[in-house]
Amino acid sequence: MTPLVRGLLVFGFAAAVIYPFLVPNYLVNIAMLMFFTAFIGQSWNISGGFAGQTSFGHAVFFGVGAYTSTILQVTHGWNAWLAWPASMAMGGAVGCMIAMLSFRAGLKGSYFALITLAFAEVFRILANSVGFTRGGLGMLIKADQRPENFQFKDSIWIYYLAFALCIVSLLIAWQLTRSRFGARLVAIRENEDAARALGIDVFTEKVKVLTLSGAMCAAGGTFYAQKYLYIDPSIAFGIDKSVEMLLVTMVGGAGTIFGPLIGSVALTFINEATRWVASAVPALKNVQPLSLIVYGIMLMLIVARLPDGLMSLFAAKVLGRKQRHA
Amino acid sequence: MLEVRELSKSFGGLKAVDKASLDVRQGEIVALIGPNGAGKTTLFAAIAGFHRPDTGRVALDGRDITGLPPHKICAAGMVRTFQITQPFAKISVRDNIMVGAYLASPDRGLARKLAEAVAAQVGMEDQLDQMGADLTVAGRKRLELARALATGPRLLLLDEVMAGLNPSEIVDIVAVIKGIAKAGVTVLLIEHVMQAVTSLAERVYVLNQGRMIAEGTPAGIANNPEVVEAYLGHGAAKVLRA
Numbered sequence: 001m002t003p004l005v006r007g008l009l010v011f012g013f014a015a016a017v018i019y020p021f022l023v024p025n026y027l028v029n030i031a032m033l034m035f036f037t038a039f040i041g042q043s044w045n046i047s048g049g050f051a052g053q054t055s056f057g058h059a060v061f062f063g064v065g066a067y068t069s070t071i072l073q074v075t076h077g078w079n080a081w082l083a084w085p086a087s088m089a090m091g092g093a094v095g096c097m098i099a100m101l102s103f104r105a106g107l108k109g110s111y112f113a114l115i116t117l118a119f120a121e122v123f124r125i126l127a128n129s130v131g132f133t134r135g136g137l138g139m140l141i142k143a144d145q146r147p148e149n150f151q152f153k154d155s156i157w158i159y160y161l162a163f164a165l166c167i168v169s170l171l172i173a174w175q176l177t178r179s180r181f182g183a184r185l186v187a188i189r190e191n192e193d194a195a196r197a198l199g200i201d202v203f204t205e206k207v208k209v210l211t212l213s214g215a216m217c218a219a220g221g222t223f224y225a226q227k228y229l230y231i232d233p234s235i236a237f238g239i240d241k242s243v244e245m246l247l248v249t250m251v252g253g254a255g256t257i258f259g260p261l262i263g264s265v266a267l268t269f270i271n272e273a274t275r276w277v278a279s280a281v282p283a284l285k286n287v288q289p290l291s292l293i294v295y296g297i298m299l300m301l302i303v304a305r306l307p308d309g310l311m312s313l314f315a316a317k318v319l320g321r322k323q324r325h326a
Numbered sequence: 327m328l329e330v331r332e333l334s335k336s337f338g339g340l341k342a343v344d345k346a347s348l349d350v351r352q353g354e355i356v357a358l359i360g361p362n363g364a365g366k367t368t369l370f371a372a373i374a375g376f377h378r379p380d381t382g383r384v385a386l387d388g389r390d391i392t393g394l395p396p397h398k399i400c401a402a403g404m405v406r407t408f409q410i411t412q413p414f415a416k417i418s419v420r421d422n423i424m425v426g427a428y429l430a431s432p433d434r435g436l437a438r439k440l441a442e443a444v445a446a447q448v449g450m451e452d453q454l455d456q457m458g459a460d461l462t463v464a465g466r467k468r469l470e471l472a473r474a475l476a477t478g479p480r481l482l483l484l485d486e487v488m489a490g491l492n493p494s495e496i497v498d499i500v501a502v503i504k505g506i507a508k509a510g511v512t513v514l515l516i517e518h519v520m521q522a523v524t525s526l527a528e529r530v531y532v533l534n535q536g537r538m539i540a541e542g543t544p545a546g547i548a549n550n551p552e553v554v555e556a557y558l559g560h561g562a563a564k565v566l567r568a
Contacts, residue, residue: 179434180432183421183424183437184425186414186425187414187425190413190414191415193376193408193412194413194414195425196396197406197407197412198400198429198473198474199396199400199405199429200397200425
């Protein structure tokens with residue numbers, strides 16, 4: 001790690017810590033969402049970016065996490081903090097199951113992406129129709145704003161929690177760049193046959209990574225449910241969440257440590273800027289939401305001009321090198 | 327060390343390999359030659375676990391490994407390279423080789439050290455930081471060799487590591503393979519470059535249309551009429567003798 005990178009990290013960390021004391025509440029909230037999106041983006045990045053198993057349906061893990069902890073709380077009276085690890089375990093189990101089914105069947109690339117999309121849709125429809133999720137009505141968590149309930153009166157705490165999650169996810173990704181497991185995932189992404197020839201049990205490694213990714217993403221689902229105290233099938237399993245995770249990672253740089261965070265910062269900025277432009281320019285009043293149009297254009301530009309994401313720009317300009325690994 | 331008995335593999339109606347048998351003894355360099363489409367690569371893939379043989383048996387050190395998946399065969403000490411090189415394009419040469427080196431131990435420092443030692447062994451010590459995608463053909467062939475070697479094999483299956491190389495590069499890589507064999511690794515190689523076969527191999531197997539048609543020393547094989555006809559067509563041996 002060069003001194004410049006270390007300096008940037010320390011500065012970024014310090015800025016994030018004092019940030020909520022310097023800005024109005026709604027900006028704290030926006031930054032909280034930004035870290036949260038970076039976190040769930042990282043969960044996608046671990047399987048989609050590092051291991052190259054592109055998923056269009058990560059919302060399935062997000063939703064399983066949100067519903068698991070909410071059902072345990074609302075129906076079975078669990079404490080939310082206790083329900084959190086349970087929801088991660090459930091997300092991991094679903095990841096493991098989907099991986100076993102699809103990788104045993106030899107699904108790769110776009111076929112795998114489609115099957116994950118199908119799983120998310122099946123779960124959405126199930127959540128809409130079975131009894132214990134209360135169907136399309138959704139589930140309300142009773143507001144009781146005490147820290148021991150995983151609910152906070154002051155939004156500063158939920159901000160710090162999102163920030164902590166983001167840091168944990170960065171550490172996990174960093175660990176992947178310097179461990180055997182991570183090296184094997186990258187090998188599988190780059191060339192499965194070669195990976196197999198070099199002694200890698202490709203099936204097992206893929207199941208492991210989707211289990212990890214599913215557990216992380218489910219943790220995000222619980223966090224979301226605790227923040228908004230309400231979930232329904234389309235919030236939890238909707239395609240929007242899947243796209244969001246994929247988008248921030250692709251924009252920032254798939255398979256890099258900071259890709260999801262950079263992507264999340266960029267998209268949050270665009271989101272706010274377009275909202276401001278839409279309200280300031282009368283001609284754009286009815287173009288709603290403008291941000292989605294800008295996202296679309298941006299994704300096209302990234303895919304065409306910068307396939308390794310914004311991170312590659314950053315790496316080339318600031319670090320003066322081309323490698324995509326830290 | 328390696329024992330292949332009556333191995334057959336068909337794709338649809340085509341018999342790619344038809345009851346082929348071969349033996350490789352500890353410490354040997356053995357070559358497998360044959361005209362294009364003879365089934366050499368299919369035989370390799372079946373030995374290394376990439377294709378499940380229809381019939382027949384493969385044994386490594388007396389242990390039956392027929393139909394085991396490649397990663398288990400690799401762990402048992404036999405590893406293959408690919409004729410069409412398969413570098414991990416977006417990572418460095420060092421990281422490429424480390425993937426192989428990680429087989430022995432999850433320790434990053436050890437894997438790195440081993441990868442660098444192997445790179446030196448195949449003459450890639452100055453290219454450690456290059457991306458896999460940026461290598462020349464010769465570099466990619468060496469990388470195939472290095473990655474395989476880093477898994478610490480006792481038997482190395484090399485599929486045309488010299489195809490596409492110029493004469494001086496061939497001389498270099500022949501020396502590298504000799505060095506590997508001297509270090510105690512047994513080698514079975516598929517090769518078209520006869521100059522390399524004669525200078526490396528102690529014994530040669532000839533495969534034609536899926537069947538093993540000859541076995542012997544490089545000199546003996548070159549004078550075998552059946553082998554000459556396999557390459558040049560029916561009646562060629564007679565014409566040449568005349």
